[in-house]
Each structure stands twice: as structure tokens, then as C-alpha cells.
Amino acid sequence: MLGCRLVGEFAANVLLWLSAAAIDAKVWKFAVKMTTVSFAKSLVAGGALRLRPVTVVENERGAVSHGGLFREQVRSEVSCSATLPFSTTAATNRLSLLPRFSCLPPWRNLGLEGATSAVPSSRLPRDRGSVMGTAAVEEVAASYLNASLSDNVDMEANFVEVGNKLADAAGEIIRRYFRTGFDIITKDDLSPVTIADRAAEEAMISIIQDHFPSHAIYGEENGIHMPEEGADYVWVLDPIDGTKSFVTGKPLFGTLIALVHKGVPILGIIDQPVLRERWIGKAGERSTLNGVPIASRACCTSLNTAFLYTTSPHLFAGAKEEAFIRVRDKVKTPLYGCDCYAYGLLAAGHVDLVVESGLKPYDFLALVPVIEGAGGTITDWSGDKLRFWPNSDHPSCDETGMEVVAAGSDDLHKAALDALEWDSSRA
Numbered sequence: 001m002l003g004c005r006l007v008g009e010f011a012a013n014v015l016l017w018l019s020a021a022a023i024d025a026k027v028w029k030f031a032v033k034m035t036t037v038s039f040a041k042s043l044v045a046g047g048a049l050r051l052r053p054v055t056v057v058e059n060e061r062g063a064v065s066h067g068g069l070f071r072e073q074v075r076s077e078v079s080c081s082a083t084l085p086f087s088t089t090a091a092t093n094r095l096s097l098l099p100r101f102s103c104l105p106p107w108r109n110l111g112l113e114g115a116t117s118a119v120p121s122s123r124l125p126r127d128r129g130s131v132m133g134t135a136a137v138e139e140v141a142a143s144y145l146n147a148s149l150s151d152n153v154d155m156e157a158n159f160v161e162v163g164n165k166l167a168d169a170a171g172e173i174i175r176r177y178f179r180t181g182f183d184i185i186t187k188d189d190l191s192p193v194t195i196a197d198r199a200a201e202e203a204m205i206s207i208i209q210d211h212f213p214s215h216a217i218y219g220e221e222n223g224i225h226m227p228e229e230g231a232d233y234v235w236v237l238d239p240i241d242g243t244k245s246f247v248t249g250k251p252l253f254g255t256l257i258a259l260v261h262k263g264v265p266i267l268g269i270i271d272q273p274v275l276r277e278r279w280i281g282k283a284g285e286r287s288t289l290n291g292v293p294i295a296s297r298a299c300c301t302s303l304n305t306a307f308l309y310t311t312s313p314h315l316f317a318g319a320k321e322e323a324f325i326r327v328r329d330k331v332k333t334p335l336y337g338c339d340c341y342a343y344g345l346l347a348a349g350h351v352d353l354v355v356e357s358g359l360k361p362y363d364f365l366a367l368v369p370v371i372e373g374a375g376g377t378i379t380d381w382s383g384d385k386l387r388f389w390p391n392s393d394h395p396s397c398d399e400t401g402m403e404v405v406a407a408g409s410d411d412l413h414k415a416a417l418d419a420l421e422w423d424s425s426r427a
Helices: 002-018 025-046 133-142 154-176 194-210 243-247 318-329 341-347 367-373 408-418
Strands: 050-057 070-080 087-089 185-186 192-194 216-219 223-226 233-241 254-263 262-273 278-282 307-310 333-336 353-361 377-380 402-407
Touching: 133 243, 154 233, 154 262, 154 278, 192 194, 192 243, 192 307, 192 402, 194 216, 194 233, 216 408, 233 243, 254 367, 262 367, 278 341, 278 367, 307 318, 318 341, 318 408, 341 353, 341 367, 341 402, 353 408, 367 377, 367 402, 377 408, 402 408
Parallel strands: 216 233, 307 333, 307 353
Antiparallel strands: 050 070, 070 087, 185 192, 216 223, 233 254, 254 262, 262 278, 353 402, 377 402
């Protein structure tokens, strides 16, 4: 009965406004706004609509496709059991359409306390036009939010299904920005970030919270989102691993998605959205590349026959640089510049060894199931398994990052460890 009454009230409001014979564009806009507000108030009164306060970061000029000076504003996220004919975001002191859009993807405003700092005015963007408008971003999200999972009692299969949704959504956004004009912001650690990084991560966060609200989320751009009661499952996200490659138009970056259960990565996805290549690793199963099972090169067992990759030799310093040089000087061919893509090549049997330093959890956790599921080995430089416990004193939470070595075979991995001669106390 409540639904019928609400629909009837909404229809009456619409007919009332349509009965006006001469109405200009401004009045039409006001009419639609007031009609939806009236309908929303009815839903609140009937208990079908609930509001909860969250903190979001809003663009100074309200454009999704631009960078800008960010400021925090408190909004309300709408939780509704009915289909609403208006925006699902409203100001805290009234129910109305937003006067302008959030710089975060507008389909879902999330709590980001302390996640984004103000951008110096010298770095404010130039007007280059909208690369990806609000409607386009909403269209991307619409395919993934509030979509039910397939009827599958296997929860791990549902994890993979959601992981694919995350990669699909992030990929759609990233492709629309690739090799277009956008502004680059330098973070405190001097690494670059773009609106594509932030929009892609927000899309993934929205989807995870829609499907698994009890799970924690740790993203490169937004930090940790941990439920008050804690969580055994943590999604770890890097929307664009290799932002320098992305901003210079080189399609060898990737989106990294990991699901960690009680410290152990059980699902890993490496997605290259431009080349449309997707590696999926699931604990205890064979890794795949675009659905085809893959295997690393087990035949390479010594350094003098190995193809080595690292992102850049300039990322090593001090004792770490010395250790890397010991390995580099023994391999057949050292190569540079692939970021996470090198690990995908290793899992697919094209590269034998990857050695890197200073990796954060969002840089390496997704790689673990992919490499191990292809028959390879990946550890830190001491040979210890890569694990992650957020907000702890575990080495993975160290601000300086971790040292990682991956190999296509156990023998080659051991040879690399022997050459590294790594003693973490010297770092």
C-alpha cells in the first residue's frame, strides 16, 4: 500500500507541473527538482529511504573530468529500497538535486577522511574540456553497481566475479583518459596521480562496498577503509600501477586487484585495459591469461640464461642497489620499464626474473596468486612469503616498502636469492 501511495503521489505531482501551459526552461528545471524532492520526502516518511552522513572530497569547479582544488564537504548517502528518478546524492540539510557534481564519481560518495589533501594553486588544471563527463562515468558504474552475482554457492567464485567487475569498471574509465589531455598532480612522495587513478579507484570501491560491505578496502589513493568490527577479508587496489607509463602514453601499466584473507593473498588480478589482457590468479588453481591457462618458464634454472626485468635501475639505492647489481651482472639480459606488466610476462612464460625494491602492498599483493598459480615463485629478498596485515607492524606496512623477487622456477629463485645476499638489517 505504501508503494502505491508513493507512486500515486509522484504521478500527481508530475501531472500538476505538466498542466502549466507556458513554462520556460528554468521553470521546467525547478519543477523537476521540486517533484523529486517531494517524492523523496515521502519515501523518507514511509521508511523506504534512509540517509547516513559521509565525508567526500568535492572539486572546486564541480567537474569530474578535471583536477582542481579539493575540499571536504559532508553529504548524505542515500540508501533506498525503491527505484528513484533522481540523483542518489543529497545535501545533508535538504533533499534536492546537487547544484554541482562531486569530483569523485557521482554514483556513490564515500568516506575519505584525510585521503586527499589540497592541491597547490600552481597546480590547478587548465581548461582542456571534459574528457569524461558525469553522465559517462555514471553509465560505467550503472553496469556494475547493485547488480546481483550469479547464483553460485561458491563464495570464492563470487570473489572472482566481483574481481572481474572491478577490472571492467576501472578499465572503462582508464581507456577514456589514455593519451588524452589531463592534468598530473604530484603527491607528497613525488609520485604522479591523475583523475583517471582516482576515478578508477572510486569505481572499484563502490562496487566492493555494494557486494561485500563487511570487507575492508585498501587503495593506493584512498588508504584503508576498515569496518568498525574489523574484517578478515581486505581488497587491495592499485588503479594504475605505472602511472608514469600511463601519462606518457605507454600501454605497459596495469590495474592491480588483490583479495587478502587473514593476511594471505587468495585472489590476484593484473589487468592491462588498453591491450585488454587480464591475468587472474586464484589460490590453489592454475593462473589464466584472458581465460587461457598459463605457465612460467620452468626450464630456466640459472641466472646466466635468464631475462631479467625491473621497473628502473634508478629505484635502487645504497645496499639495495649493490644487491641488485649483483643479480643484474649475472643474468643474460637485463630489461627495464614494465611495472606490473613484467610480472604478467613472467607468469605467461616470456620473462624469467623480476627484481624490485620499495613496493607497497598495493604494488605486490595481486602478483602473488598470479605468479604462484603459473608455477613461479615470489617472495621478499629474504625468501619470506609476501603477506599483509593492515595497521600493524608487519614489514608490508613499512613506509619504505618491501623488496620483491619473482622467478619462473624454484631453482632460478634460489639462485637470485643467493646473488642478492640480502640482509634486511643493512637496509
